[in-house]
Amino acid sequence: MELSCKSEYALLALIVLRDHYLDAEPVQIRQIAMQQNIPDRYLEQLLAVLRRSGLVRSQRGARGGYSLAREPWQITLLEVINCIEGRDITAPIGEPAETTERIAIREVWQRACSQMSEVFRGCTLQELCDRRDNRQTSQLMYYI
Numbered sequence: 001m002e003l004s005c006k007s008e009y010a011l012l013a014l015i016v017l018r019d020h021y022l023d024a025e026p027v028q029i030r031q032i033a034m035q036q037n038i039p040d041r042y043l044e045q046l047l048a049v050l051r052r053s054g055l056v057r058s059q060r061g062a063r064g065g066y067s068l069a070r071e072p073w074q075i076t077l078l079e080v081i082n083c084i085e086g087r088d089i090t091a092p093i094g095e096p097a098e099t100t101e102r103i104a105i106r107e108v109w110q111r112a113c114s115q116m117s118e119v120f121r122g123c124t125l126q127e128l129c130d131r132r133d134n135r136q137t138s139q140l141m142y143y144i
Contacts, residue, residue, distance in 0.1 A: 012036040026065030053083040078120035
């Protein structure tokens with residue numbers, strides 16, 4: 001199991017939007033792209049998907065850009081990843097298992113997917129940013 005590049009870029013973009021959540025001004029795509037090293041055109045597509053899902057809102061014009069549509073503590077990582085991937089990433093896929101070996105494998109896989117879903121559902125954008133902030137703070141500490 002691996003986090004796709006699309007989902008990672010979407011989460012990176014949302015982190016920037018969360019950092020500007022209290023600002024009255026939306027964040028422009030080029031600013032997000034430069035800050036997170038994401039190709040502009042690709043980011044544009046990802047933000048369009050997030051906008052259609054109601055996670056971000058856009059504002060047109062010279063002072064336009066993107067902002068979070070909801071509070072960062074109301075947006076779960078599972079919601080973002082499912083939105084970007086276009087499906088429930090924890091849903092079982094494949095044909096029905098016909099042998100006991102395949103049934104056993106699918107049961108373990110389903111258990112792993114359930115655990116993954118629980119972790120992503122239990123973590124919000126705000127918590128992700130708090131983790132980042134704690135890591136940055138701990139890296140800045142100097143010990144004598």
